[in-house]
Amino acid sequence: MIYTGRFAPSPTGPLHFGSLLAALASFLDARHHKGKWLVRIEDIDTPRVVENANDWILQTLDAYGLQWDDTVVYQSQRLRLYEEHLHKLIHQQEAYACCCTRSELSVRNARxxxxxxxxxxxxxxxASVAIRLRSSAVKSEFTDRIQGKQVLHQSRADDFVLKRRDGYFAYQLAVVIDDHDQHITHVVRGADLLQETFRQRDLQAHFNFQQLEYAHIPLATYTNGQKLSKQNLAPAISNNKVVENLCFALKCLGQNPPQELFQATRREIIDWAIKNWQIEQIPATCVLPNQQEA
Ligand SMILES: [Zn+2]
Structure with missing residues (x-):
């Protein structure tokens, strides 16, 4: 099976430096393995979607020379696919309706x-109900290519939500179906999603989907320890500082770009990075100088 990777941003704002790291790592890993690299816009959580953010994201990937294969997939156009798969699970009694409200769950400490x-x-x-997975996985493990062996051992199986009471499909359901449908073999993404991998693997098993290889890159932090994320208003990366930002991103990913690359063209940097990509060089933390103006 040909290596197929993907970058799957939510269009909730422009790309910041942390998302550039995830996009670049996923792109380089795919290209180094002579694989395909797809882009999928995860826009099903409509209330959080920011208008035009998908265009900004694609323009930024383009400006940084991260050229994707095939056409971009939008989750918002695939609701029927999700509904069909969900019905299959319900039909097989592997998913069930739940009427518990958020406050009831809080009272019972079951959120x-x-x-x-x-x-x-x-x-x-x-009345409106949520749909939950009928899970049986209490213990689960997998080996992440960067983070090593991951083990989950919980007191009971995790019947997580596949479709919310408000009618939106849950992120987990859409991701698992899309990864299968797009023949994804390798996921390289930020470590903020490391724990979600257990749920995704559980759901893949219920669907009898193929297993994927995972690599979670450490979240970028400033030297003061603060995390770089949209939540704490990390600045959007500029499309006018491509060479600097690419070299800086490669350094953060432990790839040791030679000094002359800082004067090279975008094309030369990307070519060097594909050829010399070593995922095992990625450090435990990607540290950025404070107030990095990327
Ligand atoms: Zn319930």
Missing amino acids: HLYDGKCRETPPKTD
Whole structure:
């Protein structure tokens, strides 16, 4: 099977330096392995979507020379695919309806690990319900190419939500279906999604989908330890400082670009990086100078 990787941003704002690191690492790993690299816009959580953000993201990838294969996939155009798969699980009794509200779950301390109330007693309501996975995985493990062996051992199986009470499909469901549908073999993404991998692998097993290889790059932090994320308003990266930012990103990823590369063209930098890519060189933390103006 040909290596197929992907970059899957949510269009909630322009790319910041941390998302450039994830995009670049995923791109370089795919190209180094002579594989395909796809882009998927994860825009199903409509209330969080920012208008035009998908265009900014694609323009930035383009400006940085991260050329993707095939056409860009938009999750918002694939709702029927998700619905079909969800129905299959419900039909096989591997998913069930849940009428618990957020506040009921809070009272029962079951917001993060569902207590199975509606699994035992199906709701007798026509009101809006969520759909949950009927999971049996209490212990699970996988080996991440960067983070090493990951083990999850929890007190009960995690019946996480596949479709929310408000009618939106959950991120987990869409990602798992899309990765399968797009024949993704390798996922390289930020470590903020490391724990989500357990749920995604559980769901893949329920669908009998292929297993993927995972590599989670450390989150970029400033030297003061603060994380770089959209939540704390990390600045958008400029499309006018491509050479500097690419070289800086390669340094953050432990790739040791030679000094002369800082005077090279975008094309030369990307070519060097594909050829010399070594995922095992990625450090435990990607540290940025404070107030880095990327
Ligand atoms: Zn319930």
